[in-house]
Amino acid sequence: MTKAISVSGLRKVFGRTRALDGLDLAVEAGEVHGFLGPNGAGKSTTIRILLGLLRPDGGAAQVLGRDPWRDAVELHRRVAYVPGDVTLWRNLSGGEVIDLFLRLRGGGDRARRAGLLERFELDPTKKGRAYSKGNRQKVALVAAFASDGDLLVLDEPTSGLDPLMEEVFQQCVAEERERGRTVLLSSHVLSEVEALCDRVSIVRRGVTVETGSLAELRHLTRTSVTAELSGAPDGLTQLPGVHDVTVRPLHEGRAQQVRLQVDPGGLDAVLHRLAACGVLGLTSTPPTLEELFLRHYQGEVPAGAAGTVAR
Amino acid sequence: MTAVAAPGTARRHASRSWQLAGTGTLLRLAVRRDRVMLPVWVVALGLTVMSTASAFRTLYDTASGRAGLARSTNASGSLRALYGPVLDDAPGGLVAWRMVALGGVFAAVMSVVVVVRHTREEEESGRQELLSSAVVGRRAPLTAALLTALAANVLVALLVAAGLAGLGLPGGGALALGLAIGGAGLCFAGVAAVAAQLTESARAAKGIAGAVLGAAFVLRAAGDAARGGASSPLVWVSPVGWGEEVRAFAGNRWWVLLLPCAAAAVTAAAAYALAGRRDLGAGLLADRPGAAAASRRLAGAYGLAWRLQRGSLLGWALAFAVAGGVFGAITDGATELVGDNDGTREIFARMGGHQGITEAFLSSIAGVLGMVAALYAVGSVLRLRAEETGGRAEPVLAGAVSRLRWAAGHLAFAFLGTAAVLAAGGLGMGLGYGLAAGDVGGQLPRVLGAVLAQAPAAWVPAGLAVLVFGAVPQVSAGAWAAAGVCLAIGWLGPVLKLPGWVMGLSPFGHLPKLPGAVASAVPFVWLTALAAALTCAGLVALRRRDLG
Incomplete structure (x- = not known):
């Protein structure tokens, strides 16, 4: 497969803060790629470099096979962008702004524009100042979905949308994928990411800490195990990959409840050990998406990563 | 109760x-x-x-x-x-x-x-x-x-x-x-x-x-x-x-x-x-609904700049026409009182020119209009910075619009718009003076030309503003100071007998005193070239820097 976006070792320094410190990102053509990370991790800085608004201090970036800084104008005929914080011209109506953006990009589809206005329930005659945050966001979304690009860059596009509109947004992204377009989706809404994304990349402090499909990421994460045992749970803590073991007596000491977390690959050994203690009951829970991200957001800082900055 | x-x-x-x-x-x-x-x-x-x-x-x-x-x-x-x-x-x-x-x-x-x-x-x-x-x-x-x-x-x-x-x-x-x-x-x-x-x-x-x-x-x-x-x-x-x-x-x-x-x-x-x-x-006037679709003209960076700046251009042109008209109208009646007075002549000679007192007055008003027009020019340039810091430049530049094209739309107002504003002032002043002197056909072109001749000097602070915006955008507002210094030198210089090199700091000090004086093309060429050089340097810097 060809890469829609390929970034390697990207660096960007603002004054004394290192916003990007060797970030890697690969987005395959035709996929919906989630771009995740805590606030200030460098997501927006990366996106702005991909749009040619910022000039990288190091590393390489290619968008649709071209240099985003040098070939910005040519490239932007094929790219539609929705910023996280949409500001509009106060004296231009939403309809005018949508048309303006369609003309500024490679053009768009009138019928699709009309259909999107209806689906997003957007009044195109209101002036920029009169729109709420969610409605400003919709103006940018309609302009992006109605345009004829190959790549959609969406930077937290649903902040401010109500749940019904969030649903419409997810349908639209799914349709984009069916049309064969590539989507880079930066988001904090994990249910959205889970529903839409083929693969995700997680960044922290300017470096990519994880990348892959959600299933792959789940395999990298600990499973929680709760077991009710008739015997004493000996030797569990010595097993490799076992964490946070707690033991609580049950039924006035006639049984023990054990809770623990186990790394992928350690489950087999744990089950053997538990079986030796006499299992009365057992539940094993795969990590939720939230746990998965929390672990990546809070985990140890990878070596070489330095300060972050919100941009 | x-x-x-x-x-x-x-x-x-x-x-x-x-x-x-x-x-x-x-x-x-x-x-x-x-x-x-x-x-x-x-x-x-x-x-x-x-x-x-x-x-x-x-x-x-x-x-x-x-x-x-x-x-x-x-x-x-x-x-x-x-x-x-x-x-x-x-x-x-x-x-x-x-x-x-x-x-x-x-x-x-x-x-x-x-x-x-x-x-x-x-x-x-x-x-x-x-x-x-x-x-x-x-x-x-x-x-x-x-x-x-x-x-x-x-x-x-x-x-x-x-x-x-x-x-x-x-x-x-x-x-x-x-x-x-x-x-x-x-x-x-x-x-x-x-x-x-x-x-x-x-x-x-x-x-x-x-x-x-x-x-x-x-x-x-x-x-x-x-x-x-x-x-x-x-x-x-x-x-x-x-x-x-x-x-x-x-x-x-x-x-x-x-x-x-x-x-x-x-x-x-x-x-x-x-x-x-x-x-x-909210304001006191409620927003009227706008168009559901953009007109044909709202296309591309130029159409957007026109839409954003046309209101202010119209306001400035109107103000200049009225102010020029008032000053033109008071010129004729005012000057007959002077008679032969060496002191006045001396002040006007420093301020305006060496011809008659009327010419000198017209010339000094033209200079004032020029210096005020420099404020318009700088303001039009700094619209770029306002668009950038307001986050409205980013989505435009994420379209198929080069930075030069985006800037050019607004700079057209800083340069051509300034000339248009001066033309409005010149027309008003020429009409006002021509009507008062009973010679519209003869005076209007001279006065209009004299006011339009200020444009190259007014472009220089605008060029400086482009350079600041391109190279050190954080201090863009400092470009106002350049226009302000021109205004202060032009206003205080003649009466305070400021030395020539101080007067020369202002581009307006290099213009011939029109109408009246003999106009040579040299200062106009130099000032236009200087404004162009500053603008180009600013645009080169703009192309290289980070945005937002």
Whole structure:
């Protein structure tokens, strides 16, 4: 497969803060790629470099096979962008702004524009100042979905949308994928990411800490195990990959409840050990998406990563 | 009954005091935000007044020299129109003559900027919403803004008074002049407070207040040109004229200072009343619905720039046409009074040119229009920065628009728009003067040409603004200083006999004095080339830098 976006070792320094410190990102053509990370991790800085608004201090970036800084104008005929914080011209109506953006990009589809206005329930005659945050966001979304690009860059596009509109947004992204377009989706809404994304990349402090499909990421994460045992749970803590073991007596000491977390690959050994203690009951829970991200957001800082900055 | 009424009264009472809750905190916030801008403004104004005073002392050190200057000024309607009459020929009187209108305008601009910045700009940006969700009364933001402006104007008055008294001028006159300048500032703080209630846009609010200020200045000029022995009613109508009527160093009519104070009180009261009738963030005029689809012309970076800048271009052109017309119309009647007066001729020769007094006056007005047009030019360039910091440049540049194309749309206004604004002024002035002189066909082209000839000089500060915006965008607002220095040199230079190299710092100092003088192409070519070089350097830097 060809890469829609390929970034390697990207660096960007603002004054004394290192916003990007060797970030890697690969987005395959035709996929919906989630771009995740805590606030200030460098997501927006990366996106702005991909749009040619910022000039990288190091590393390489290619968008649709071209240099985003040098070939910005040519490239932007094929790219539609929705910023996280949409500001509009106060004296231009939403309809005018949508048309303006369609003309500024490679053009768009009138019928699709009309259909999107209806689906997003957007009044195109209101002036920029009169729109709420969610409605400003919709103006940018309609302009992006109605345009004829190959790549959609969406930077937290649903902040401010109500749940019904969030649903419409997810349908639209799914349709984009069916049309064969590539989507880079930066988001904090994990249910959205889970529903839409083929693969995700997680960044922290300017470096990519994880990348892959959600299933792959789940395999990298600990499973929680709760077991009710008739015997004493000996030797569990010595097993490799076992964490946070707690033991609580049950039924006035006639049984023990054990809770623990186990790394992928350690489950087999744990089950053997538990079986030796006499299992009365057992539940094993795969990590939720939230746990998965929390672990990546809070985990140890990878070596070489330095300060972050919100941009 | 009383048991019911009492809590009601108490509640009404409480709600009234709540209207001002948080004013102190907002005031401290305003002072903190303006901690650089306001002191610079106050000190610059104070220093200008003081340096004018000491320059006059060395330039006109004899009583006969001063009397000659006063005679020739008062005999010339044109000079009176520009600078006002000399009311007393002692050193203090000359300082008051020179600085009261200019200082008043300067203080007024400061007040407009401060008041709009802390009221409408806060609402427009959405910050006020956050502030007002805290324990902040409905009237607190406007009150804090007005108090900030009041404090700044009091400081201006005290600094001028102390500085002039320190230079040995009479203390009473020094205080009267300081208060006259500060009074004009205070009056326009009130005007700005009203303007900030009318529109949703801070830019439009500043435009409205600026239009009132311009009209007040033109009224005063027309009144002073028309005055015989007594002052004209036109001067009394103009807030800029009140400072003159205080007669600092010439009798010190203290009661006249009540006029700006009363005007400030009335306008502030009107602003509070208007503010009480509207919602946060809203103007008095409701937004009309816009077009559901963009017209054919709103396409690409140029169409967008046209849409964003056409309103301000129209306003400036209109203002220039009116101001040019007024000055053109007073030129003819004013100059016949002069007769053969060497003193006047000398001032005009330095200011305007060497031909007749009429030419010299027309030429100096053309110069003033040119310098004011430089403000428009710089403002049009800095629109780029406002688009960038407002986050509106980013989505445009994420389209298939190069940075050069994006900038070019706005720069067209800075360069061609400035020429258009000057043409409007030239047309107005040519018509006004031509009608008064009974020779429209002969005068209109000369006068129009003379005003249009200012364009290359006005482009130079604009080019500098492009360079600053491209290379060091954080200090973009500093480009205003370049236009301000041109204005100050052009305004004060001729009377203060500033040395040639100082006059030469301003591009306007290099222009031939049109109409009248022989025009050579050389300075126009050089100035245009300089403006072009600055612009190109700025655009090169813009292409290389980070955006946003």
